[in-house]
Amino acid sequence: MKFSLYLSRVIGFIFHTVLLAVSLGFVSPLWAENRLVQTQYGQIDVPEGIKRVVTLHEGALDAAVALGIEPLGAIATRGGKGVATYLADSVPEITIVGTAREINIEAILALRPDLILASPTMQKRQYNLLSKLAPTIVPAVKLLSKDAWKNNSRVYAQALGKSVELEKILINLDQRITSTKNQLGQEGLTATLVRWTPQGPLLMSPDINSAQILAQVGFQLKGKEAIKAGRPHSDPLSQENLNLINAQWLFLSSVNQDGNKALQTAKLSPAFTRLEAVKNNRVIVVDGQLWTSSSGPLSAKAILDDLQQQVLSTQKPN
Amino acid sequence: MRLLLSLCLLLVMLFASMLIGSGNVPFVDALAALGNQGSETARFVVWELRFSRTLMALVVGVCLAVAGALMQTLTKNPLAEPGLMGVSAGSAFAIGLAILFGAGAADLSVWPAQIGALVGCLLVIWISQTQNLANDPVRLVLTGATLSALLLSSTAIILMLDDRVADEIRFWIMGSVAGRNVNTLYHVMPSLVIAGLIVAVFIRPLASIGLGETVAVGLGHNPNKIRMVIIIAVALLVGAATAVAGPLIFVGLVVPFTARAIAGTDIRRYLWQCLLLGPCLLVFADIICRVIVPPSELPVGVLTTLIGAPVLLFLVHTKRIPRL
Numbered sequence: 001m002k003f004s005l006y007l008s009r010v011i012g013f014i015f016h017t018v019l020l021a022v023s024l025g026f027v028s029p030l031w032a033e034n035r036l037v038q039t040q041y042g043q044i045d046v047p048e049g050i051k052r053v054v055t056l057h058e059g060a061l062d063a064a065v066a067l068g069i070e071p072l073g074a075i076a077t078r079g080g081k082g083v084a085t086y087l088a089d090s091v092p093e094i095t096i097v098g099t100a101r102e103i104n105i106e107a108i109l110a111l112r113p114d115l116i117l118a119s120p121t122m123q124k125r126q127y128n129l130l131s132k133l134a135p136t137i138v139p140a141v142k143l144l145s146k147d148a149w150k151n152n153s154r155v156y157a158q159a160l161g162k163s164v165e166l167e168k169i170l171i172n173l174d175q176r177i178t179s180t181k182n183q184l185g186q187e188g189l190t191a192t193l194v195r196w197t198p199q200g201p202l203l204m205s206p207d208i209n210s211a212q213i214l215a216q217v218g219f220q221l222k223g224k225e226a227i228k229a230g231r232p233h234s235d236p237l238s239q240e241n242l243n244l245i246n247a248q249w250l251f252l253s254s255v256n257q258d259g260n261k262a263l264q265t266a267k268l269s270p271a272f273t274r275l276e277a278v279k280n281n282r283v284i285v286v287d288g289q290l291w292t293s294s295s296g297p298l299s300a301k302a303i304l305d306d307l308q309q310q311v312l313s314t315q316k317p318n
Numbered sequence: 319m320r321l322l323l324s325l326c327l328l329l330v331m332l333f334a335s336m337l338i339g340s341g342n343v344p345f346v347d348a349l350a351a352l353g354n355q356g357s358e359t360a361r362f363v364v365w366e367l368r369f370s371r372t373l374m375a376l377v378v379g380v381c382l383a384v385a386g387a388l389m390q391t392l393t394k395n396p397l398a399e400p401g402l403m404g405v406s407a408g409s410a411f412a413i414g415l416a417i418l419f420g421a422g423a424a425d426l427s428v429w430p431a432q433i434g435a436l437v438g439c440l441l442v443i444w445i446s447q448t449q450n451l452a453n454d455p456v457r458l459v460l461t462g463a464t465l466s467a468l469l470l471s472s473t474a475i476i477l478m479l480d481d482r483v484a485d486e487i488r489f490w491i492m493g494s495v496a497g498r499n500v501n502t503l504y505h506v507m508p509s510l511v512i513a514g515l516i517v518a519v520f521i522r523p524l525a526s527i528g529l530g531e532t533v534a535v536g537l538g539h540n541p542n543k544i545r546m547v548i549i550i551a552v553a554l555l556v557g558a559a560t561a562v563a564g565p566l567i568f569v570g571l572v573v574p575f576t577a578r579a580i581a582g583t584d585i586r587r588y589l590w591q592c593l594l595l596g597p598c599l600l601v602f603a604d605i606i607c608r609v610i611v612p613p614s615e616l617p618v619g620v621l622t623t624l625i626g627a628p629v630l631l632f633l634v635h636t637k638r639i640p641r642l
Binding site for chain 1: 339340342343359362363366367492494496545612613614615
């Protein structure tokens with residue numbers, strides 16, 4: 001009796017080992033090397049068959065959706081209650097598990113994730129906690145570095161086992177950037193990216209991803225000197241220093257949905273109406289969630305759509 | 319003579335306020351722009367930007383200083399002050415409500431601010447008439463501070479309800495004269511005129527209340543009527559100031575305190591000093607705020623608090639707070 005049990009275990013063990021070897025042998029060209037992900041907190045082994053993904057970074061949600069995965073949970077976009085508007089329709093059933101500043105560990109636990117895609121800025125202490133729930137991917141990418149959003153997306157794609165798909169998407173985006181650049185046709189158009197707040201305008205860093213895209217399609221971004229090193233944007237500028245945001249094109253972002261209201265408010269300020277872009281009707285009102293908070297391939301695509309629709313249409317009469 | 323000195327000080331402040339700013343308009347250019355010479359940019363900065371905020375600081379300074387003096391005489395308490403007693407907070411809370419229900423901070427009407435201030439005033443008076451409280455200046459201030467905190471945290475709740483509101487209210491809560499809509503000044507003018515008339519007519523009866531209610535009655539005044547009218551004046555003044563610049567604390571404390579030190583405790587005398595020193599303080603604080611963190615600015619409320627807090631501590635520390 002005991003022996004037969006032992007035998008069945010041995011056979012079972014051999015059977016499983018063979019099965020494992022076979023599966024490794026066949027599947028490894030597709031999976032195995034992709035699933036060891038290099039992150040800020042070491043090499044993470046991501047098991048196969050990921051089904052329950054939680055994203056704790058807007059760029060991670062974007063990348064996941066771009067790759068055809070619907071995460072169960074995500075953080076809210078800056079200044080909003082849900083995910084960014086441009087993504088909302090793709091993830092109708094998503095659970096909000098906090099904000100970029102404060103995530104709700106219990107809400108994440110309740111979703112029983114098998115993979116967590118976190119922000120590159122996640123602290124070690126929080127990582128330690130989350131990695132007990134599921135493998136947690138914290139990309140070792142410096143935010144505001146060149147192509148940060150692409151490199152972040154690559155890490156998330158690797159964890160999701162979809163590196164090949166992502167590279168295809170990135171190549172398409174690069175082609176789109178080149179064609180937009182050709183359509184604009186002019187090098188060295190100056191531009192600033194500004195968030196208008198009641199306290200005054202914040203000059204956004206030329207290193208955030210929307211600004212990088214603007215640079216790639218041929219805009220020359222101004223005003224870097226007003227921004228303290230390592231910060232994504234300046235402090236609200238005083239009215240007397242509004243010349244710092246003076247440029248041929250002004251991209252005015254609003255965290256509220258009603259971007260045109262932000263423009264109207266800004267126009268109440270006499271210093272604003274003196275700006276070159278305002279006089280020449282070259283103020284482009286953009287969605288702050290998309291332009292100053294989100295990142296990722298879908299975000300890049302939506303930003304290019306904005307440029308196509310707004311800048312190219314404005315430019316034609318000239 | 320002393321009034322003349324204060325007037326000179328105010329003129330110097332106003333002049334400096336036109337010449338000093340956070341931008342890169344040199345002093346000499348600004349001076350030229352004052353005489354309508356110099357570059358177009360310099361003229362714009364001086365006449366459009368600095369002139370309007372100077373005007374606002376001037377008006378707000380007068381309002382808060384006079385309101386402070388009135389409240390102090392009325393409650394016979396040198397610590398009674400619109401900012402500390404919750405009148406400004408009431409006003410700010412009302413503005414928060416107005417913004418929540420759809421008003422924009424840029425084109426806000428003055429009425430909600432003044433109604434809020436009136437409610438705040440009535441609460442203060444009601445509390446100050448509660449038994450024993452009126453006899454203890456510090457306890458009255460504690461009560462006022464509690465009321466203030468309550469109203470401010472209620473405003474914070476509105477802040478959490480709506481992000482658009484949050485952005486605009488945060489701007490208000492700070493208290494600033496930069497980038498505010500100068501048109502608000504026109505809207506507050508009628509109420510300032512009314513408040514001015516009230517003060518002109520009722521300053522004698524008010525002074526008699528300062529001597530004690532029996533004296534006031536003996537002189538043929540009706541203390542309750544005087545109180546009501548003065549409260550309305552305070553609400554008009556504080557509401558106007560808050561609508562223009564947001565809640566600013568300590569201005570109504572520091573200025574009458576200084577004015578009394580210069581001109582004695584009779585409100586009929588020191589109110590004149592308040593009229594001059596209030597704008598002095600606010601314009602001075604505003605100038606400092608412009609130059610301290612270029613190319614950004616501090617909200618002026620930060621600086622008035624920095625100046626006012628030590629004065630309050632000093633007042634509280636002196637063993638016997640003189641009753642007014």
